[in-house]
């Protein structure tokens with residue numbers, strides 16, 4: 069039988085862009101509430117108001133981890149704040165069962181003038197936990213947070229990383245929650261702490277319902293059993309297949325085509341052949357492991373000495389991941405003479421991690437290396453796979469028969 073811990077029905081929250089108006093509306097709403105009326109019941113917006121979250125519905129069972137993804141301002145934190153009771157919804161219902169732990173933004177609800185130790189006790193008493201319970205867990209919390217003697221320093225003197233360490237330790241170790249909300253908390257931790265947190269999230273998810281907000285698709289892919297994609301406060305997709313949710317999210321990322329250089333060369337077009345077929349559509353999905361050929365058309369108007377051309381693949385943050393310098397038959401950089409050129413460039417097997425990518429074409433003067441044309445954000449595409457792995461390149465699975473076991477090494481380790 070399913071063990072539903074969170075049930076959300078038609079949840080909506082609106083905000084006002086103008087502070088002055090928002091204060092006035094707040095007073096109006098208070099007056100209405102005192103008279104037993106509730107503003108927004110029929111879903112209307114007053115001037116300068118907008119829906120930060122709109123008609124959100126989901127149920128989450130014990131053992132499930134829901135990943136919330138979407139652009140900045142999509143409404144993820146607003147949803148989490150409503151779930152955690154930090155802000156009141158304008159419409160809809162939330163039902164939750166069990167102890168809730170939450171780490172939303174960096175705050176974690178700590179009082180800056182109290183020490184870490186004092187904050188642990190205050191947090192515990194707010195949650196109705198006894199002093200005995202905290203005493204028994206205190207060392208474990210301090211150990212987990214790895215903040216040593218800083219436990220007796222006021223929290224206002226903590227670095228953002230220390231704040232998160234203590235917040236995570238309280239949420240995970242002290243509370244042992246049935247429901248856990250995590251909002252981008254791992255963004256400021258160092259790698260050692262992040263790995264520890266991720267292992268803890270995995271352990272907690274076995275026995276809790278977790279809602280996890282992150283812009284890191286590797287985290288989402290590794291830990292979430294479901295993904296909800298949000299845009300402008302609404303749910304675009306709620307999928308039990310994280311790979312589908314992540315691919316949908318990448319489809320929302322727009323790569324602007326930008327051109328620079330002296331203008332003495334032009335990129336006329338770039339088509340992709342995937343497993344021998346020309347790829348159509350504005351932003352196609354290429355299954356990981358496909359064989360891809362780039363068909364590049366360029367025109368060089370000058371200089372007479374010729375031009376070199378390079379092709380790069382950039383990821384969704386525009387960081388370069390693949391560089392393809394183009395050589396001639398003598399293994400020298402291909403030199404394009406003035407005129408129009410059609411180049412067929414085999415890129416081989418696409419072993420990129422699932423994600424969104426685009427091409428950059430750079431054409432440079434052979435002699436001076438001055439950029440004649442550089443086009444970026446060209447022919448964006450998505451690589452699709454059932455799993456978003458860690459790292460940029462995913463090597464093909466190695467059959468077990470090819471893995472050599474080194475017995476000597478095993479003996480050495482035992483010693």
Ligand SMILES: Nc1ncnc2c1ncn2[C@@H]1O[C@H](COP(=O)(O)OP(=O)(O)OP(=O)(O)O)[C@@H](O)[C@H]1O
Pocket residue numbers: 083084085120138139140141142143144145146147
């Ligand atoms: N207290 C507030 N008053 C007015 N507008 C707000 C308030 N809190 C959030 N917003 C607005 O609501 C929208 C949703 O914000 P929210 O923080 O939920 O987005 P998000 O998806 O968590 O974004 P990010 O990925 O940047 O954290 C944004 O336009 C934001 O500016």
